Amino acid sequence: MKFLNIIIFAILLSVKGIAQEEFKAYTQNIEGTDVSFKLVPIEGGTFMIGASKKDKKKELDELPQKQVEVSSFWMGVYEVTHKEFLLFTDATRDILANGEPNPEVISRPSSPYEDPSKGLGDEDMKPTVGLTQYNALSYCRWLYKRTGVFYRLPTEAEWEYAARAGTETPYFFGKKKKDLAEYAWYSENANGQLHIVGQKKPNTYGLYDIYGNVSEWCLDQYYQDFYTKIKDGETDPRGFPDALYPRSVRGGSFIDDAEECRSSNRITSTDDWKARDPQLPKSFWWNTDSEFVGFRLVRPLKQPTKEEAELFFSSMLE
Numbered sequence: 169m170k171f172l173n174i175i176i177f178a179i180l181l182s183v184k185g186i187a188q189e190e191f192k193a194y195t196q197n198i199e200g201t202d203v204s205f206k207l208v209p210i211e212g213g214t215f216m217i218g219a220s221k222k223d224k225k226k227e228l229d230e231l232p233q234k235q236v237e238v239s240s241f242w243m244g245v246y247e248v249t250h251k252e253f254l255l256f257t258d259a260t261r262d263i264l265a266n267g268e269p270n271p272e273v274i275s276r277p278s279s280p281y282e283d284p285s286k287g288l289g290d291e292d293m294k295p296t297v298g299l300t301q302y303n304a305l306s307y308c309r310w311l312y313k314r315t316g317v318f319y320r321l322p323t324e325a326e327w328e329y330a331a332r333a334g335t336e337t338p339y340f341f342g343k344k345k346k347d348l349a350e351y352a353w354y355s356e357n358a359n360g361q362l363h364i365v366g367q368k369k370p371n372t373y374g375l376y377d378i379y380g381n382v383s384e385w386c387l388d389q390y391y392q393d394f395y396t397k398i399k400d401g402e403t404d405p406r407g408f409p410d411a412l413y414p415r416s417v418r419g420g421s422f423i424d425d426a427e428e429c430r431s432s433n434r435i436t437s438t439d440d441w442k443a444r445d446p447q448l449p450k451s452f453w454w455n456t457d458s459e460f461v462g463f464r465l466v467r468p469l470k471q472p473t474k475e476e477a478e479l480f481f482s483s484m485l486e
Contacts, residue, residue: 191209191211191240191469193209193374194242196315198252198311198315200265200266200267201255201261201263205246205249205252206244206245207242207465208242208243208245208373208374208375209241210240210243212237212238212239212240212241212469214237215236215334216233217233217324217405218432219231219430219432221233223430225338225427225430226432227433229394229434230395230434232395232396234398234402234405236398236400236403237402237403237404238325239404239468239469241322242469243322243375243465244466245375245376246365246366246376247382248296248464248465249292249365250285250291250292250294250295251292254296255314257276270314274306277303277453277454278454280298280451280454280456281446281456283298284455284456284459285297285298285362286459288362289362294362295365295377295462297462298454298456298458299454299455299462300442300452300453300454300455301321303453304385304463305485306453308320308321309485317471318472318477319465320467320480321463321466322384322466323386323387323404324406324407324418324434325404325405327384327418330373330378331371331378331379331419331431332431333373338430338431339351339379339431340371340378340431341371345426348380348426348429350368351369351379352377353367353381354421354424354426354428356426358380362422365377368380377419379419379429381422382460382461382462383417383418383435383461383462384418385416385461385463386415387416387484388407389408389414389415389416390415390416390434390437391407409484413437413438414437414438415437416436417436420435421460424460437461441455441458442456443456444457
């Protein structure tokens with residue numbers, strides 16, 4: 169299965185045959201609703217993934233730094249909001265332009281045991297939280313069927329490349345963590361609350377809340393020694409999944425310290441995030457104890473065929 173995933177992912181990252189004039193910011197509307205979201209183009213290139221030796225807050229799993237190449241992609245300007253995600257979880261809201269329910273048959277999340285946001289995230293424009301990586305990927309599959317556009321989670325390499333926005337410092341704005349409050353909701357200024365997306369300054373790529381507010385699911389399995397296995401010059405590295413836990417999360421959240429929001433910081437999921445879930449087996453949709461985790465969308469520059477997209481989702485969601 170791991171070998172199959174490598175083949176699928178290589179196909180989805182191919183950039184041949186795309187006219188550059190098409191590679192620009194755009195708004196994705198969802199037919200029959202008032203829901204839309206914005207994406208910006210991230211031109212591919214090379215960068216140093218991981219922490220610099222000069223970073224005093226570096227951790228072992230951020231080393232050693234490696235130069236890698238990332239293919240071009242679009243990324244969501246904001247983290248996916250409660251309003252967007254509610255279309256997926258509530259089938260009664262999933263109405264087409266002709267007033268009919270969406271006919272696509274696709275598995276939707278079961279009702280969570282309790283509010284996964286713990287009362288912090290039920291406002292429309294706050295990021296959706298408390299969901300598993302499986303749930304986030306299922307949303308991507310539903311969105312693909314709903315819009316005809318292939319979206320997925322970013323890889324760790326894509327996420328860090330986008331967060332850095334061409335910089336090599338611990339944060340895209342420099343080294344001084346005192347400046348973080350201008351760009352992020354984190355433990356020092358969030359007052360223990362989720363916040364409406366887009367209220368802080370973006371990075372130079374136009375991405376809001378790339379640090380803080382909620383940590384963001386990535387596509388990768390979390391391997392502590394991942395960077396030791398990446399080859400210098402490797403294109404689109406990814407930690408291919410081979411187990412349910414742990415998976416990778418990036419960006420830090422409203423409960424995290426400044427150090428956790430650094431561009432190179434890596435976060436690992438744990439089964440503690442669903443500790444209070446009484447179900448046996450525990451839910452594969454919801455994490456009852458991760459009100460600090462959401463996600464952001466990526467669209468690869470070249471869209472896969474229908475068959476390739478379905479193969480990708482089936483390999484990730486089985």
